[in-house]
Amino acid sequence: MSYIGELRKIVGHTPIMAVATVGILYSEEKGLLLERRTDSDNWCLPGGALELNESLEEALAREVKEETNLDIKNPKLLDIKANIRMVYPNKDEVYYTDVVYIINEFCGELKPDNESSELAFFDLDNLPENMIPTQIEYIKKSKTAL
Numbered sequence: 001m002s003y004i005g006e007l008r009k010i011v012g013h014t015p016i017m018a019v020a021t022v023g024i025l026y027s028e029e030k031g032l033l034l035e036r037r038t039d040s041d042n043w044c045l046p047g048g049a050l051e052l053n054e055s056l057e058e059a060l061a062r063e064v065k066e067e068t069n070l071d072i073k074n075p076k077l078l079d080i081k082a083n084i085r086m087v088y089p090n091k092d093e094v095y096y097t098d099v100v101y102i103i104n105e106f107c108g109e110l111k112p113d114n115e116s117s118e119l120a121f122f123d124l125d126n127l128p129e130n131m132i133p134t135q136i137e138y139i140k141k142s143k144t145a146l
Contacts, residue, residue, distance in 0.1 A: 002049070002051060003049070003050075003051050003052050004016075004018060004049050004094075008092060013090075013091045013092050013093060014093070015093040015094070015095060016093070016094055016095070017094070017095045017096075017097070018049045018050070018094050018095075018096055018097075019049065019050050019056075019096070019097045019099065020047055020048055020049045020050070020059075020096045020097070020098050020099070021047050021048070021050070021056055021057075021059045021060035021063060021098075021099050021100075021101065022045050022046075022047035022098050022099070022100045022101070022135065022138060023045060023046045023047050023060055023063070023064050023072065023075065023100075023101055023103050024045055024078065024100065024101065024102045024103065024138060024139065024142045025045075025046065025064070025068075025070070025072070025103045025106055026102065026103070026104060026124075026142070026146055027104065027106075027121075030121040031121040031122050031123050031124065032121060032122050032123075032124055032127070032139065033045075033046065033068065033070075033110075033119065033120075033121055034119070034120060034121075034122055034127075034128070034131075035067055035068065035112060035115075035116040035118070035119050036116060036117045036118040036119075036120075037115060037116065037117075038114065038115055038116060038117045039088060039089050039090070039115070040088075040089055041117075041130065042130050042131060042132055043127070043128045043130060043131045043132075044131065044132045044135055045135050045138065045139075046063060046064045046067045046068050047060065047063050047064070047067075047098075048063040048066075048067070049094075049096075056099050057075060060072070060075055060099075060101055060103075061075075064103070064106070066113050066115075067112070067113050067115055067116055068108075068110055068111070068112070068116075068119055069108050069109060069110060069111035069112075069113075070106045070107065070108040070110065071106065071107055071108050072103045072105065072106045073103075073105035073106070074103075074104075074105050075101035075102070075103045076101060076102045076103075076104075076145070077099070077100075077101055078100045078101060078102050078138065078141065078142055078145060079098075079099075079100040079138060079141060080097065080098070080099050080100070081097070081098050081100070081134070081138075082096075082097040082098075083095055083097075084096040084097070084098050084134050098134070098138075100138045100142075102142055102145055102146065104146070124139065124143060124146075127139065
């Protein structure tokens with residue numbers, strides 16, 4: 001079980017703080033990769049919370065691999081943003097510090113895990129409406145760095 005999962009056994013739905021990595025996977029030919037969450041039906045960028053004894057880049061590579069089945073290379077730091085409040089459908093509340101990376105080098109065959117119902121590439125100017133708002137901000141900021 002994950003660190004957050006173990007912590008939830010102790011604290012229940014009480015708000016917690018966590019550090020998460022977020023990947024903006026973008027290619028000129030395919031566009032921006034998004035995943036549709038199974039718990040909320042929102043589209044989002046791949047990523048998730050760090051585990052104990054894991055570096056930011058290790059967490060990013062693990063989360064992208066788990067959620068998309070893709071391997072990544074050379075992530076570039078874009079932004080760090082604290083106090084990102086998320087309340088999940090099960091009432092778990094987390095205040096994240098998001099560490100956001102741009103990833104232009106990735107390979108593998110797309111395959112969603114149990115957290116995602118769908119994976120798809122989108123044009124940066126034609127994103128789905130039901131996206132997590134903070135992640136829209138990250139994508140807008142990334143346009144100057146892509």
